[in-house]
Amino acid sequence: MPEGVNRQWLLAARPQGEPKDSDFRWSEAAVPEPGPGELLVRTIYLSLDPYMRGRMNAGPSYAPALQLGDVMVGGAVSRVVASRNPGFAEGDIVEGRTGWQDYALSDGGNLRKVDPALGPISTANGVLGMPGVTAYTGLLNIGQPKAGETVVVAAASGAVGAVVGQIGRIRGCRAVGVAGGAEKCRFVIEELGFDACIDHRDPDFEAALRAACPDGIDVYFENVGGRVFDAVLPLLNTFARVPVCGMIAHYNDSAPPSGPDRLPMYMRLALTHRVTTRGFIVWDYQDQYGEALSDLSGWVKDGRLKYREDIVDGLENAPKAFRGLLRGENFGKLSIRVSDDPAG
Structure with a gap:
């Protein structure tokens, strides 16, 4: 079982206009242990996307608003580090909405396995995600x-x-x-x-x-x-x-x-x-996900679909990078590299 702390970014306040530093709060908690049917994942690449700004507001939308004190919402490519779920094994690479943090627990329902043969695993946040x-x-x-x-x-x-x-x-x-x-x-x-x-x-x-x-x-x-x-x-x-x-x-x-x-x-x-x-x-269009990934990965492999990634190192830099995203400062798909990519 991993030891140490689980670093997290929490929603501290609802932004008025552009998000500022005080709207986020850095927190360190114990790394959780998976219970029966659960698995523990460690974030490798945290995806930063514009929709996150809307989730910081109060009020109804297409998805529930974050509550003050919640871990910031976000998709991530992660590695399974411990599993008590028969559908996932230690070492599996997965993608899901696990948030702005080092580690997350899941029952597996919000995760999809990532096939490294389709492309670099970071692309599961972008062109193949x-x-x-x-x-x-x-x-x-x-x-x-x-x-x-x-x-x-x-x-x-x-x-x-x-x-x-x-x-x-x-x-x-x-x-x-x-x-x-x-x-x-x-x-x-x-x-x-x-x-x-x-x-x-x-x-x-x-x-x-x-x-x-x-x-x-x-x-x-x-x-x-x-x-x-x-x-x-x-x-x-x-x-x-x-x-x-x-x-x-x-x-x-x-x-x-x-x-x-x-x-x-x-x-x-x-x-x-x-x-x-x-x-x-x-x-x-959830029922089209498989078809979409099949076509997209095929086009990437034959050179008809190109992509660019903008990867920032360090979970601590997520709020700054997110503000830059909302101002159009990123160049390509923006992700935070939170831990080492096993592919190097």
Whole structure:
């Protein structure tokens, strides 16, 4: 049985706007022991994702809010270090929502085994995990891209956006990304193979997006909101589809956005252009997880799907890295390396 302490980050206060240091509390507890039917896992890679910001708020959402004093929610790739569950053996690599901590107990119901043969185990937090499956299921079920159409996605160098655009290309579409900064835009075009990428910081962003989409936009995969959403609206084609999986530009809002009310314009557009807009959560398509991982891993192996990871060392650095994620400072799928990767 492991000895020592279980380091944890707890929710100390509900953020007002951008999270700050005092919203998190560092705690050290004893390493728990598994009871009958349980297993103990040690975190290797902790995934940091935008949805965590919403879980810090009070009030109803698609998942229960964290309570003050709870371990911060988060998915992680972990190694089984002790098991009293016949479905898991010591040394197994697993992925699940085990939180911002070194160790976690589980009955196995919230874990899936990770096959290291599919790729580096860190990818179970990214392209071969929740973000990749989010991109796959949202784009194919709601976006329904058809060859020759134009697919636009913001945060195109990030964990979800990068996969969306590349699947669009695999399906024969024109893929246009939006990202923050020239370096990210170069990566999206030169490494990921998008047809174009527009810097949302460009003063002429709206005109540049219009020029990159001469035939309008058929699918807009929404994960940002804000200025990007405003620029996309007038470019949506008749029967456009808009899968909505996030609105990161607004996660730290403490008041309604300034400026005109965009809802009447959007509702009129939805009517006149018969636009389909549908929000979704990845587990809406839980039954497609196996199919998604099979396709995604196959595309990675044959070189049609590329990915980038942004890995920060040390659990103690999680709050700082998380704040940077919400500001768009990460470059690729952001994870915290909490302990050594057994593959080296």
